[in-house]
Amino acid sequence: MASFKMGSCHAVPMTLFKNNRDKVSKAVLSNLLEGLKFSAGQLLILLEGGKDKSWYNTDVDHVFRQESYFQYMFGAKEPGCYGILSIDVKTSATTSVLFVPRLPEEYETWMGALLKPEAFKAMYEVDEVYYVDEIEAYLERTTPKLILTLSGTNSDSGLTMQPPEFAGKEKYVTNCDLLYPILSECRVIKSAEEIEVLRYVAKVSSDAHIKVMQFIRPGRMEFEGEAVFLHHSYAVGGCRHASYTCICGSGTNSAILHYGHAGAPNDRPIQDGEMCLFDMGANYCGYAADITCSFPANGKFTEDQKFIYNAVLEARNAVMKTARDGVSWVDMHKLAGKVLLERLKAGGLLTGDVDEMLEAGLSGIFQPHGLGHLLGLDVHDVGGYLSTEPPRPSEPWLSKLRFARTLKAGMYVTIEPGCYFIGRLMDNALANPDIRKYINVEMFERFRNFGGVRIEDDVLITKTGAENFAIVPRTVEEIEATMAAK
Structure with missing residues (x-):
């Protein structure tokens, strides 16, 4: 079983995040099914992970910490990722897809081993892994009827999360408002x-x-x-x-x-x-x-x-x-x-x-x-x-x-x-x-x-x-x- 673990410290199984994805999938269908104008086809939840941020205009980065909604769904520790949860509206079957950055070869010199998609698939126990530059091709294969992205205002900070941009977005019906309250409520009750x-x-x-x-x-x-x-x-x-x-x-x-x-x-x-x-x-x-x-x-x-x-x-x-x-x-x-x-x-x-x-x-x-x-x-x-x-x-x-x-x-x-x-x-x-x-x-x-x-x-x-x-x-x-x- 894959897990997040620091040395001999507590092991966090990747099933935690799979169960979260299942919970969100059920909540989305329960809340939206009656309002959907289609009874068959793919409904996608598309999330963008956190990005590396530099100290002002320097080449020194803040220590990266994953965006919380993305962490809840995928548990990925790397920056620059995207994630998709593909839901078959008719059967409720779900597929989890992680998109990771395609890094240059010299990354290996400075930052360590370049992992292949198969390694990320085993590490995070998702169904499929592709590179971020393959999102558009994935969407063309999937032909989703609706893509739910995430945007909403935090009631503590007053700051608004902006919906993600991705290649080919203009070709599809997207909604950035419906998901935020559903996903937020899923996070309230702990597994x-x-x-x-x-x-x-x-x-x-x-x-x-x-x-x-x-x-x-x-x-x-x-x-x-x-x-x-x-x-x-x-x-x-x-x-x-x-x-x-x-x-x-x-x-x-x-x-x-x-x-x-x-x-x-x-x-x-x-x-x-x-x-x-x-x-x-x-x-x-x-x-x-x-x-x-x-x-x-x-x-x-x-x-x-x-x-x-x-x-x-x-x-x-x-x-x-x-x-x-x-x-x-x-x-x-x-x-x-x-x-x-x-x-x-x-x-x-x-x-x-x-x-x-x-x-x-x-x-x-x-x-x-x-x-x-x-x-x-x-x-x-x-x-x-x-x-x-x-x-x-x-x-x-x-x-x-x-x-x-x-x-x-x-x-x-x-x-x-x-x-x-x-x-x-x-x-x-x-x-x-x-x-x-x-x-x-x-x-x-x-x-x-x-x-x-x-x-x-x-x-x-x-x-x-x-x-x-x-x-x-x-x-x-x-x-x-x-x-x-x-």
């Missing part, structure tokens, strides 16, 4: 084989987080923790890529939600008495992990740190106990917000009726992001706001949710409540009398330079509950014991 890859990359990431927690101490640089994470993920887990830029915030940086970018590259020395918030996830065979651990730099929580951390932990625990097939994700966000406000009130930071606070949007001051997101081949995975699903909520404290769907068994999501003390949001809260009346201002100000806490787990939704793939210390006691063992 058993996908779940095993996700379980593996979450375990690698969890172990790397533990290494970081045991390494960090006052005086270390934030980027040193990032380096420890990346080293373990690659050297031990075979994960060449991270799923996103590592977020390694300490002190007030821990309240910057997407810290670690080029303008703030995890470059601050960690101080004694501060909280650290490290949000990092490895990537294996295109599949992502996304885990956040918050912990004290010196390995011992202060009373204020325990107060905020435990408030977030209880919000996380409440969602973890309640999330399951059939439950509204919006309701889970509200539950997390309510529990957080209850715990902050119990500790003296807030006063008044918690339901009124929630309705007023007070939880959005402390947690301005959504409870979590879909996870898979993309760290913010597709399927959030498809036209068939509930729209984005309009209330400001709910509008940052990355999806508003009812949970289904087989969905893979992050559960990541947080509590942050962000100067601008604190000022806005104090300037708004409808919010300020719930706040113990003196205590609130005490936390102005606290930073933030986030607890993020990677969770598989099941019929009866939620299975957490993030295996890291979560209680105050577990964290302190883990850090003491360094």
